[in-house]
Amino acid sequence: MLSEKVRGEIRGVLRNYKNLRSACMAALQIIQREAGHITEADMSDVASLLGVNPVQVEEVGAFYTMYNVRKPVGRHHIQVCTNLSCSLLGAGHIVNFIERLLKIKTGGTTQDKRFTLSTVECLGSCATAPMMQVDEDYYENLTEERINEILDGLK
Amino acid sequence: MEKILLKNLNNPGGHTLDNYIAGGGYRAVKEALKLGHDHIIQMVKDSGLRGRGGAGFPTGLKWSFIPKEVYPKYLCCNADEGEPGTFKDRGIIEYDPHLLLEGMIIASYAIGAISAYIYIRGEFAFGAKRLWEAIKEAYEKGLLGKNILGSDFSIDIYVHRGFGAYICGEETALLESIEGFRGQPRKKPPFPAVWGLYGKPTVINNVETLSCIPSIILNGPKWFSSMGSEKSPGPKLYCVSGHVNRPGLYELPMGTPLREIVYNHAGGIKGGRNLKAVIPGGVTAPMLIEKELDVPMDFDSLAKIGSMLGSGGVVVMDDTTCMVKAAYIINRFFSHESCGKCTPCREGTHWMTEVLKRIEYGEGKPGDVELLEGVCANIFGRTFCPLGDGAVMALRGALKNFRDEFAYHVENKRCAARGGFGAIGVWE
Ligand SMILES: Cc1cc2nc3c(=O)[nH]c(=O)nc-3n(C[C@H](O)[C@H](O)[C@H](O)COP(=O)(O)O)c2cc1C
Numbered sequence: 001m002l003s004e005k006v007r008g009e010i011r012g013v014l015r016n017y018k019n020l021r022s023a024c025m026a027a028l029q030i031i032q033r034e035a036g037h038i039t040e041a042d043m044s045d046v047a048s049l050l051g052v053n054p055v056q057v058e059e060v061g062a063f064y065t066m067y068n069v070r071k072p073v074g075r076h077h078i079q080v081c082t083n084l085s086c087s088l089l090g091a092g093h094i095v096n097f098i099e100r101l102l103k104i105k106t107g108g109t110t111q112d113k114r115f116t117l118s119t120v121e122c123l124g125s126c127a128t129a130p131m132m133q134v135d136e137d138y139y140e141n142l143t144e145e146r147i148n149e150i151l152d153g154l155k
Numbered sequence: 156m157e158k159i160l161l162k163n164l165n166n167p168g169g170h171t172l173d174n175y176i177a178g179g180g181y182r183a184v185k186e187a188l189k190l191g192h193d194h195i196i197q198m199v200k201d202s203g204l205r206g207r208g209g210a211g212f213p214t215g216l217k218w219s220f221i222p223k224e225v226y227p228k229y230l231c232c233n234a235d236e237g238e239p240g241t242f243k244d245r246g247i248i249e250y251d252p253h254l255l256l257e258g259m260i261i262a263s264y265a266i267g268a269i270s271a272y273i274y275i276r277g278e279f280a281f282g283a284k285r286l287w288e289a290i291k292e293a294y295e296k297g298l299l300g301k302n303i304l305g306s307d308f309s310i311d312i313y314v315h316r317g318f319g320a321y322i323c324g325e326e327t328a329l330l331e332s333i334e335g336f337r338g339q340p341r342k343k344p345p346f347p348a349v350w351g352l353y354g355k356p357t358v359i360n361n362v363e364t365l366s367c368i369p370s371i372i373l374n375g376p377k378w379f380s381s382m383g384s385e386k387s388p389g390p391k392l393y394c395v396s397g398h399v400n401r402p403g404l405y406e407l408p409m410g411t412p413l414r415e416i417v418y419n420h421a422g423g424i425k426g427g428r429n430l431k432a433v434i435p436g437g438v439t440a441p442m443l444i445e446k447e448l449d450v451p452m453d454f455d456s457l458a459k460i461g462s463m464l465g466s467g468g469v470v471v472m473d474d475t476t477c478m479v480k481a482a483y484i485i486n487r488f489f490s491h492e493s494c495g496k497c498t499p500c501r502e503g504t505h506w507m508t509e510v511l512k513r514i515e516y517g518e519g520k521p522g523d524v525e526l527l528e529g530v531c532a533n534i535f536g537r538t539f540c541p542l543g544d545g546a547v548m549a550l551r552g553a554l555k556n557f558r559d560e561f562a563y564h565v566e567n568k569r570c571a572a573r574g575g576f577g578a579i580g581v582w583e
Pocket residue numbers: 205206207208209210211212214233234235236237238321322323324325326327359360361362364365540541542
């Protein structure tokens with residue numbers, strides 16, 4: 001069940017649009033921000049709020065890669081850019097370093113559920129390569145030292 | 156050159172409404188409300204402004220296609236900025252969100268829209284926050300909402316966040332996405348000017364395009380068209396990344412030679428090494444080599460030599476770069492971002508990536524280079540939207556200049572550039 005807070009926020013975005021369905025993306029974003037991922041039940045709740053079929057919500061959840069649908073992630077989601085500019089400046093090393101540090105492979109989650117590691121396409125921060133996004137924040141000009149500091153600060 | 160788009164780049168607090176107004180901000184809206192719709196559209200036409208989202212379509216002309224008698228109309232600002240190597244719209248949004256809002260208010264007034272959306276890519280969470288704050292400030296000062304500045308014009312601006320789909324930068328996929336669907340392109344025609352958001356007349360413009368508008372209103376079209384290239388005037392944001400000493404965002408007159416951007420502004424190649432290739436306009440734009448560096452960075456000059464200005468994302472690669480790996484990374488991006496609507500792109504880009512991957516990993520088979528060329532030929536011109544063609548253009552650009560290197564990889568199972576093919580993740 002969606003919490004009253006989440007429902008309230010979703011109702012708040014409805015007036016931005018001409019029809020209810022348009023609020024689908026925002027609704028799923030609100031849910032994911034609160035819970036880290038999106039469940040089957042969330043999607044049918046959104047569907048009834050917006051008056052659409054659950055499969056239409058599912059479709060949106062599946063298409064956009066930032067939604068973690070039925071896929072719990074760690075408390076912090078590390079996303080390293082491995083597109084061209086970042087790779088030219090060592091993104092591959094950064095990925096390998098974090099894999100060794102956290103003892104997980106890309107795509108995996110640490111046993112204590114603290115971190116999930118993913119690689120992503122260009123995040124629009126190419127002049128400060130290599131870079132990564134952790135949760136909603138960008139961390140740029142990465143070095144091994146910086147990564148140690150950053151990850152230590154995320155409990 | 157006086158900075159127009161990046162004047163607040165090094166101005167802490169420059170993103171607030173008070174600072175924006177102190178710097179002369181929102182005077183252009185007042186001016187525009189006096190001028191009237193047709194006059195503004197004529198000014199934008201006369202300025203010669205061409206869309207900065209990639210295609211370079213004349214902005215005033217686009218606005219003039221909006222039918223007068225159909226209601227409501229919409230303006231959508233394209234802030235999806237996903238083209239690898241590009242970070243210019245993010246710069247404007249984070250450092251000068253009111254510049255964009257002012258441009259959007261004027262554009263909405265000119266075309267008669269009373270609702271406007273900013274479609275911002277989901278990863279730009281900070282940018283979205285900046286926009287929400289700026290919009291809130293603007294409502295409080297009566298610059299947005301009902302009867303702005305006491306006029307009879309009302310305008311609302313909303314932020315719609317994408318959530319990880321490069322294809323939503325394509326204007327009709329963007330509209331699908333706002334409507335709550337998967338972001339897959341629509342058939343054109345009908346063009347958005349006639350049948351756009353919710354089936355109503357819609358203008359879609361890039362962030363940088365809209366941010367040029369206030370200064371055109373204030374200083375006049377002649378002032379604008381006196382800057383830059385004759386056929387693509389005005390200021391331009393260039394994003395420089397890769398193997399340069401001073402990567403960053405540079406505002407320069409449109410048509411600044413690529414060599415000047417790389418060597419003067421971005422400080423030349425890192426570590427004193429030599430340049431191998433430069434991508435001039437985001438990874439879709441075919442790469443150029445040293446002897447092509449004097450090209451003026453504008454739409455027509457780059458098209459003439461078989462590349463494109465695209466998003467203005469300049470990616471510099473030095474002589475240690477393995478072109479097979481670069482091509483593989485670029486192509487992997489396209490196959491990841493293919494929306495799946497049409498077969499040549501959906502299947503073709505995946506196939507290309509597989510072949511490039513095995514060549515890169517030293518598992519290439521004889522005939523693989525020809526195979527790649529064959530797949531390119533089967534995709535090109537047969538896709539529903541330009542993404543599939545873009546993947547082909549990028550790979551052809553690499554093959555045109557570095558075919559030998561691909562062949563060497565296949566034959567010798569290793570890289571000519573570095574003496575070892577290495578796995579992904581071991582670039583050097
Ligand atoms: C695959 C694809 C991706 C695109 N991505 C963007 C983008 O991220 N931002 C953008 O402004 N335009 C992008 N465009 C171009 C838009 O479709 C459209 O031409 C542009 O937003 C129009 O604005 P303008 O006239 O101000 O340039 C893309 C086009 C394609 C085919």
